[in-house]
Amino acid sequence: MAVTLNANHLKGFVMDHELCGIQAQLDAAHRTLHEKTGLGNDYLGWLTLPTDYDKEEFARIKAAAEKIKGDSDILIVIGIGGSYLGARAAIEFLKSPLYNNLKKDTPDIYFAGNSISPAYVNDLLSICEGKDISVNIISKSGTTTEPALAFRIFRDLLEKKYGKEGAKGRIYATTDKARGTLKELSDKEGYETFVIPDDVGGRFSVLTAVGLLPIAVAGCDIDALMAGAKEAQDALCDPDVEKNDCYKYAALRNCLYRKGKAVELLVTYEPCFTMMNEWFKQLFGESEGKDHKGLFPASVTFSTDLHSMGQFIQDGSRVLFETVVKFKTPKSDLFIQPDAANFDGLNFLSNQNMSVVNEKAFEGTILAHTEGGAPNMVLEVGGVNEKELGYLIYFFEKACAISGYLLGVNPFNQPGVEAYKKNMFALLGKPGYEDLQGALLEKLK
Numbered sequence: 001m002a003v004t005l006n007a008n009h010l011k012g013f014v015m016d017h018e019l020c021g022i023q024a025q026l027d028a029a030h031r032t033l034h035e036k037t038g039l040g041n042d043y044l045g046w047l048t049l050p051t052d053y054d055k056e057e058f059a060r061i062k063a064a065a066e067k068i069k070g071d072s073d074i075l076i077v078i079g080i081g082g083s084y085l086g087a088r089a090a091i092e093f094l095k096s097p098l099y100n101n102l103k104k105d106t107p108d109i110y111f112a113g114n115s116i117s118p119a120y121v122n123d124l125l126s127i128c129e130g131k132d133i134s135v136n137i138i139s140k141s142g143t144t145t146e147p148a149l150a151f152r153i154f155r156d157l158l159e160k161k162y163g164k165e166g167a168k169g170r171i172y173a174t175t176d177k178a179r180g181t182l183k184e185l186s187d188k189e190g191y192e193t194f195v196i197p198d199d200v201g202g203r204f205s206v207l208t209a210v211g212l213l214p215i216a217v218a219g220c221d222i223d224a225l226m227a228g229a230k231e232a233q234d235a236l237c238d239p240d241v242e243k244n245d246c247y248k249y250a251a252l253r254n255c256l257y258r259k260g261k262a263v264e265l266l267v268t269y270e271p272c273f274t275m276m277n278e279w280f281k282q283l284f285g286e287s288e289g290k291d292h293k294g295l296f297p298a299s300v301t302f303s304t305d306l307h308s309m310g311q312f313i314q315d316g317s318r319v320l321f322e323t324v325v326k327f328k329t330p331k332s333d334l335f336i337q338p339d340a341a342n343f344d345g346l347n348f349l350s351n352q353n354m355s356v357v358n359e360k361a362f363e364g365t366i367l368a369h370t371e372g373g374a375p376n377m378v379l380e381v382g383g384v385n386e387k388e389l390g391y392l393i394y395f396f397e398k399a400c401a402i403s404g405y406l407l408g409v410n411p412f413n414q415p416g417v418e419a420y421k422k423n424m425f426a427l428l429g430k431p432g433y434e435d436l437q438g439a440l441l442e443k444l445k
């Protein structure tokens with residue numbers, strides 16, 4: 001099994017009979033999901049994506065990735081939320097958070113359209129000077145403000161640099177198959193397009209063209225990624241909590257939530273996983289956080305954050321539990337040499353691999369935190385590679401859907417996200433929002 005749940009450190013926090021107690025609800029959540037009878041059942045395409053994905057498009061994704069590798073120094077990936085986090089997370093995890101600075105024969109990849117910061121865009125524009133560029137604009141709705149605005153800027157850059165015809169061969173649009181401004185524009189301009197299936201929501205879309213094209217451009221093996229996800233699809237179907245670690249994870253986090261642990265901290269000891277933490281936060285946060293319910297998903301990277309958030313986790317409000325994602329085999333290792341003078345007194349660390357030190361930090365921390373009243377569980381992952389990542393992505397997606405149904409919410413919508421957008425549009429004077437604008441300006445006085 002690619003992801004194994006170790007619940008040994010939950011002793012004293014969750015009793016064995018609690019898992020038996022929640023089994024009936026788990027059975028119901030499982031049926032609701034697989035029989036497609038629950039809230040949001042229009043958005044279950046991700047459930048069978050690892051076997052059902054469009055093979056013809058998959059081949060086009062690979063071909064486009066090869067073209068981009070051949071003709072571009074830089075790929076700008078424009079998107080936000082589910083149209084951004086998965087690709088970045090996978091690339092940082094599989095390659096490195098320092099990917100752009102590595103010696104490599106694949107293009108640098110920069111992400112844009114995930115904020116409204118002019119300084120960020122200016123920096124990126126200056127990085128692009130004198131370089132050959134391609135752009136992958138990703139937006140399911142095709143109308144999200146942040147990516148649309150960034151696309152306007154980078155499309156203009158490409159058209160000025162290569163002419164309209166040249167730009168056409170360097171712009172790839174990943175969007176809805178039929179609807180939205182982006183689809184219309186792409187058809188009009190003749191951009192190559194990739195589809196985000198109707199029944200796959202943004203935060204569940206990393207294994208569609210949304211994630212696959214940028215991930216392939218970075219030189220990652222997308223066949224292995226899909227194969228790992230398929231393994232999870234096949235393996236995680238038994239509703240028995242004792243036979244399905246994905247469901248056990250969903251059940252345990254729900255048990256903890258019901259006893260007042262309202263914050264889940266996803267913990268990693270690998271900086272390359274930090275963006276996966278961000279992906280996880282959108283997945284669970286947008287899926288569960290509604291109807292005034294839900295666990296608040298947070299994250300930390302250790303040991304970095306042990307020096308900033310460690311105090312709170314050890315000793316602050318007892319509202320949180322930790323889920324540690326732990327890799328059995330590190331991506332690479334480093335032997336610590338002894339030093340004859342031993343001025344720094346660090347010879348006790350020497351003559352061993354650095355991963356051993358990281359491992360002891362993990363063991364010491366889990367003992368300290370559980371002792372301090374923060375429950376911990378560990379998701380053990382084999383290693384850092386495409387197959388394990390595919391499995392882990394599917395594991396989290398399914399755990400998230402089951403968690404949502406256990407909580408009694410629709411895990412596949414995000415109505416709350418519209419509130420800020422409405423206000424922002426009104427304040428910016430978007431046509432149609434005139435009435436609201438007056439009311440808001442009054443409140444801002």
Ligand SMILES: O=P(O)(O)OC[C@H]1O[C@H](O)[C@H](O)[C@@H](O)[C@@H]1O
Binds near residue numbers: 080141142286
């Ligand atoms: O892909 P898009 O339609 O541009 O959406 C991008 C993101 O923005 C929205 O506001 C939603 O909250 C997210 O669920 C979505 O992933």
